[in-house]
Amino acid sequence: MSTVYLEHRDAHHVPGAGSSDEIEAGLQRAAEAIAACDALLFTAGAGMGVDSGLPDFRGTTGLWKDRDVAMTYEDMSDDKWFTEDPAFAWGVNYTQLAMYRKNASHAGYATLLKWANTLGKPYCVWTSNIDGMFQKAGFPNELVTTCHGDMHHLQCSVDSRKCKGLAEDRSDEVWSAEVIPDGLDEEIDPGSLRFIDAPSLDRPCFKCPRCGRLARPNVWFCGDMNYVVRQSTCKQRDGYNKWLWDLQGRQAKLVVIECGGGLAIPSVRIEGEDDVDSCGDGSLLVRFNPNDCKVPSSKGVGIPLGGMRGLALLDAALQKALTPKRSPTRSSLAAPKSKAAAARKPSPAPRKPSPAPP
Numbered sequence: 001m002s003t004v005y006l007e008h009r010d011a012h013h014v015p016g017a018g019s020s021d022e023i024e025a026g027l028q029r030a031a032e033a034i035a036a037c038d039a040l041l042f043t044a045g046a047g048m049g050v051d052s053g054l055p056d057f058r059g060t061t062g063l064w065k066d067r068d069v070a071m072t073y074e075d076m077s078d079d080k081w082f083t084e085d086p087a088f089a090w091g092v093n094y095t096q097l098a099m100y101r102k103n104a105s106h107a108g109y110a111t112l113l114k115w116a117n118t119l120g121k122p123y124c125v126w127t128s129n130i131d132g133m134f135q136k137a138g139f140p141n142e143l144v145t146t147c148h149g150d151m152h153h154l155q156c157s158v159d160s161r162k163c164k165g166l167a168e169d170r171s172d173e174v175w176s177a178e179v180i181p182d183g184l185d186e187e188i189d190p191g192s193l194r195f196i197d198a199p200s201l202d203r204p205c206f207k208c209p210r211c212g213r214l215a216r217p218n219v220w221f222c223g224d225m226n227y228v229v230r231q232s233t234c235k236q237r238d239g240y241n242k243w244l245w246d247l248q249g250r251q252a253k254l255v256v257i258e259c260g261g262g263l264a265i266p267s268v269r270i271e272g273e274d275d276v277d278s279c280g281d282g283s284l285l286v287r288f289n290p291n292d293c294k295v296p297s298s299k300g301v302g303i304p305l306g307g308m309r310g311l312a313l314l315d316a317a318l319q320k321a322l323t324p325k326r327s328p329t330r331s332s333l334a335a336p337k338s339k340a341a342a343a344r345k346p347s348p349a350p351r352k353p354s355p356a357p358p
């Protein structure tokens with residue numbers, strides 16, 4: 001639990017919806033805000049993956065559940081293990097990689113993608129997740145900003161300055177994890193999460209192609225001295241920041257849909273809160289979190305549901321909000337001429353979306 005986050009922000013937060021009536025009202029407010037907004041930002045933390053059958057690392061579905069590993073997730077999430085205990089480091093990380101490859105993105109991602117493709121509003125994705133699920137669901141890679149890297153890319157386990165043979169433009173600093181084959185699970189002890197035999201890691205796929213040292217996932221671990229921020233990630237972040245600054249500059253209405261942003265490392269929650277705070281009136285943070293959906297007292301709607309269920313309900317509310325109102329009744333047609341004329345006046349053309357970031 002991040003005490004710094006709570007100390008500085010919690011006093012300004014209000015509880016999210018509690019009763020079913022409050023949830024319905026929250027969803028309606030969210031739907032109306034989406035229909036009226038200028039841009040959408042989809043943010044997600046580990047809780048978003050739970051509906052896909054992925055671990056949330058610290059909760060009841062954590063990677064540690066039913067294991068014999070006597071350390072916390074934070075202790076495990078450290079790049080020092082690739083040097084001190086490679087069989088454990090790769091046992092844990094391969095187990096995660098295999099899960100991310102095997103599990104499909106759930107219907108909540110498809111709902112977000114539908115909104116992205118049909119509402120005609122510019123959008124971006126910002127996630128702390130390393131599972132690659134947004135891309136698996138069909139989101140273009142260039143619109144998905146990751147703050148912790150991802151499991152589907154590899155890098156050398158030592159600092160780039162110590163890895164010999166790096167190209168001058170550093171284009172080969174990070175490479176695809178596709179070189180690592182499926183099916184190695186059987187070589188990992190499910191209790192200790194260690195590769196049982198050290199030679200498993202002698203395969204070329206686990207080696208840096210330049211210096212021959214052990215490769216590792218291009219993930220920013222909790223403790224990490226060697227994480228490489230790859231060039232494409234820098235470009236994505238630049239594009240994302242420029243997109244956001246433009247929205248802030250013109251005080252546009254931004255709606256942030258946040259799913260599964262936890263409190264342990266509240267990066268996702270902070271991103272959404274700051275973004276709606278710095279954008280214009282009518283901006284709204286929609287927070288789906290079954291465990292803690294407190295939100296800032298202004299510009300926030302908290303819904304105590306997981307991503308998949310919450311997004312399905314919000315989609316239903318949104319479709320209702322987007323449905324044209326029924327034709328005027330006979331009695332309303334008999335209203336004074338000026339009002340009837342106003343009712344027939346066509347709606348303004350939809351706002352042309354500004355270009356998405358590169």
Ligand SMILES: [Zn+2]
Binds near residue numbers: 156157158212213
């Ligand atoms: Zn190397």
